Amino acid sequence: MGRMLVLVLILGWQLGLAKAATTILHIGKLIDGSGQTIPNAVVVVDGDHILSVGRSTDAVPAALLAGAKVVDLSDYTVIPGLIDAHTHVTFYWDQKPGTTPYRQAHLLPAETVFLAQENAHKALECGVTTIRDLNATDYDDIAMRNLINRGAMVGPRMFVSSYGLGTRPGFVSPTGYPINGEAEMMKAVREVIASGADWVKLFASTGGTQDLSGVQVFTYEEMKAAVEVAHLAGKRVAVHTYGPAAARDAVKAGVDSIEHANDIDDETLATMARQGIYYVPTIYHNKFYADNAVPFGFPPSEVESFHKFAAENLETTRRALKAGVKVAMGSDAVYTLFGNNTQELTELVKAGMTPAQALAAATTTGAALLGQEHTLGKVAPGFYADMVAVKGDPLSDVQVVIDHVQWVMKAGVVVVDRTPQAKR
Numbered sequence: 001m002g003r004m005l006v007l008v009l010i011l012g013w014q015l016g017l018a019k020a021a022t023t024i025l026h027i028g029k030l031i032d033g034s035g036q037t038i039p040n041a042v043v044v045v046d047g048d049h050i051l052s053v054g055r056s057t058d059a060v061p062a063a064l065l066a067g068a069k070v071v072d073l074s075d076y077t078v079i080p081g082l083i084d085a086h087t088h089v090t091f092y093w094d095q096k097p098g099t100t101p102y103r104q105a106h107l108l109p110a111e112t113v114f115l116a117q118e119n120a121h122k123a124l125e126c127g128v129t130t131i132r133d134l135n136a137t138d139y140d141d142i143a144m145r146n147l148i149n150r151g152a153m154v155g156p157r158m159f160v161s162s163y164g165l166g167t168r169p170g171f172v173s174p175t176g177y178p179i180n181g182e183a184e185m186m187k188a189v190r191e192v193i194a195s196g197a198d199w200v201k202l203f204a205s206t207g208g209t210q211d212l213s214g215v216q217v218f219t220y221e222e223m224k225a226a227v228e229v230a231h232l233a234g235k236r237v238a239v240h241t242y243g244p245a246a247a248r249d250a251v252k253a254g255v256d257s258i259e260h261a262n263d264i265d266d267e268t269l270a271t272m273a274r275q276g277i278y279y280v281p282t283i284y285h286n287k288f289y290a291d292n293a294v295p296f297g298f299p300p301s302e303v304e305s306f307h308k309f310a311a312e313n314l315e316t317t318r319r320a321l322k323a324g325v326k327v328a329m330g331s332d333a334v335y336t337l338f339g340n341n342t343q344e345l346t347e348l349v350k351a352g353m354t355p356a357q358a359l360a361a362a363t364t365t366g367a368a369l370l371g372q373e374h375t376l377g378k379v380a381p382g383f384y385a386d387m388v389a390v391k392g393d394p395l396s397d398v399q400v401v402i403d404h405v406q407w408v409m410k411a412g413v414v415v416v417d418r419t420p421q422a423k424r
Helices: 002-017 109-115 117-125 140-149 182-194 220-232 244-253 266-275 284-291 300-322 341-350 355-361 364-369 399-403
Strands: 022-031 037-046 049-055 069-080 082-087 128-133 157-160 199-203 236-240 257-259 278-280 387-390 405-410 413-417
Touching: 037 069, 069 405, 082 278, 082 341, 082 364, 109 117, 109 140, 117 128, 117 405, 117 413, 128 140, 128 364, 128 405, 140 157, 182 199, 182 220, 199 220, 220 236, 220 244, 236 244, 244 257, 244 266, 266 300, 278 364, 284 300, 284 341, 300 341, 341 355, 341 399, 355 364, 387 399
Parallel strands: 022 069, 082 128, 128 157, 199 236, 236 257, 257 278
Antiparallel strands: 022 037, 037 049, 069 387, 387 405, 405 413
8 A cells, every 4th residue: 555655656756747738828909028018828837837939820730739729819908927026925914903013922943934925926916926035034035935936826927135234233244143244245145155055145224114115234345345246146135125225325326226316416417328237226115014003003204205205206216217227126015015016117217217118117127127027027938938828018008017917827827716607
């Protein structure tokens, strides 16, 4: 009996490794991410990658048709899977009565990873198939990334930073020391990289949630040391700053992305554009805090501050776009913001982007930020089969992407299906 069980398990494992069946998608309109809009498109998915993209008039080889699964998306517009370039997926809150996100029972790391699946699922439901997760404790984000990659957990593809490095309690090195000086910075960056992180995250200023200050806490020399170590290891550096001073020194140090910063000066924006440093403004999340001040336990006096910061954030984004800075979509999703990740698209349009440009910020620009421009952000042969079907035309109204996601495929697997055929 025991030997029979072993044989069954081995057979199941081998079948799991077998090539996935081909899927043929018939699409009403395809926005492929490269600037083309293809009516009556046919996309052939082989396993987790896209094999071909064409029109309904193109012949699909008979060998592919045999045993292929056919999905009818002829009533929908299909776009590439969306990329949220700034999240905190392990920040979980169950919303039990009498609690807030900041006054709830302590969770063990294993509990956090398990419960955070809810956040991951909500991201998928709004069409986000890839996230860059910036700051988690106890290596929870690395655990989630690994579980998702091995197929043991359902969630967006994750690129993670592990511990965000800072000088304040709760924002320190992986082994617990506040970072002071270049030597400690280099040591901390090496610790993060050794833990398996994809990115290095620096908290270069104060600010976050209720704290809307932006006082610089890392020197130029410390950030430069971080960049040197990270880039030597082939890793990129993201810098949290709420104010312009830390942004200026971070850009001078050669970091790869600036998160949140308000009031960035013109010279720094010009340098960002020239050096290809990305800006992830995360405009919407402060509006979200204002709208959810009561459940989050924020005093009414702070609502105006949240709106003021968001307005300044919006204006900085306008200036960044005019300066030619690459802007990627990031929600800064925490707790119950998951499922609203794509609300940031409306803010990018308000800042001056066209709907097509906002869509690019969440696809091709996000992919390039991650260094994944040859595998993510487009519907093209050889790319991961990450696609989202929406009802309507997102090129005329980006709200379509926010309100009308009907179907989501990640790596060739349908993870969300609200189409009528799913209900039959």
